[in-house]
Amino acid sequence: MDGITNVPIAHLKKGEVNLGTSIMAVQFKGGVVIGADTRTTTGSYIANRVTDKLTHIHDRIYCCRSGSAADTQAVADIVHHHAQLYTSIYGSAPPVATVAALFEKLCYENKDQLSAGIIVAGWDEEKGGSVYNIPLGGGTFQQPWAIGGSGSTYVYGYCDATYQENWGEEETIEFVKNTLALAMSRDGSSGGCIRMCVITKDAARRIFIPGNELPRFWEGKEVVGSSAGATAQVPGAAAAAVAAVGPYAGLVDEASANSERNLKHS
Template sequence: MIWRDDSIASQSAGQHFRNSNLSSFSEYLRVQAPELLPVLGKAHGAIEHRDVISSLPHGTTIVALTYSGGVLIAGDRRATQGNYIANRDIDKVQITDNHSATGIAGTAAIAVEFARLYAVELEHYEKLEGVQLSFNGKANRLSALVRGNLAAAMQGLVAVPLLVGYDIDDSNSETAGRIVSFDVAGGWHVESDGYQAVGSGSMFAKSSIKKLYKPGGDAWGALAVAVEALYDAAEDDSATGGPDLVRRVFPTAVRIDSGGAVRVPEADIERIAREVIEKRTEAARGESGSGADA
């Protein structure tokens, strides 16, 4: 004889076994323990006070560029709360698997949850299936997370990612670097221009990149353009932090090629940042001197 309680327990165990085959970690968690999911989109009551939203830390700006044989993503280090600087050394760029990385601008708490959950999502799939997701599959998974946050985004808790990666299925290794941009509803687009930026300083950063970017360049050249673009964005956007020589706080960057994703050493970024500042300082002195002569 099987008691009713045992029967229920057995059914529950069977259901658990079936659900454990879900290749999406977020869907698996939604079935097994929804209370552990971050509040990505299930708005439990409207946020009526806009000052509450404005008081939350926000992170900007992220830039990404492709180069011959790979792709690079970089971000400034500042997070703001309204007109206050909340954090000077936040890291907005995260490696998500061997051949991809994300940078997320917007509400810092949501952005961090996106990055963490997305990294686990990719790792969970690889463990179950034994292979990495295709690059389009990675974009679709991140799109689902962004779409899940739509209700919160409509209340002002917006986080918009950039996804970069190396497409291991591309037969041409020189053009395998990919940049994908997203809208708040989860729509995504593979950038064909070779560069993109998101965040409050993105307009200034993209204008800078447009003038400096050379398709088919090398990784060092891409890093130099990214650092200078963030410097330009910081000059015109108060929410974007420029290189801080006093505190030795510089942008962070990740480079991805056929060998995988690696963080760019801080020493390399500092070297380029100092060169940019020195070049701008000399230019300003030259303009000042010519004005005095006139």
């Protein structure tokens, strides 16, 4: 325990603190799927490996938190309180847009004191499933999918190329799982496990994926384009140029001759 109680906190707080997170929410026909990694960092020190960054706001409304854990927890607690008051006063659950507006108001009015990036997602009678992104400093942006945190910078291209409208629940769950796993594998400040929640009219269902069951991506174990394999595909003059290097010249010349022969007979 001495190693834990004697962590040099003063040293960790020097300079900018690395706030690593990967969060995501995706709308589908019938609801939304939200997800996040579980790593909380203080500089290079992992303070918590199994954090729950998906916070319950109301029965069918959750938020994903990124930024300072203390700031986002405090803001989420305040909005949760107001959401319960709304239900007591009006006798019904607040719309997702109303909850997003509360988050935006708090984040914008306190932007100089807070480090909080929030994604609000849920289901209501008016719009069904909906997703609202509230970045650092405030602002509300309704989107079919939203990503946030340090890990999001690695997966914008993947999301743009992969996402399709009118997905069902299972396709959306798979998309969120793969996106978060990819972000976690590339971002050193994100990691741990994946927590997801599927929110529909009928229920809010939690999904937990431990670290040893995450989808795997290429991690450098394969050698793409080994010497023999790469040169065997080089035709014509380019092969002659490559042939100048080392003991594989004979292989390259033979491959080049075969390639040119095939071109003549094609």
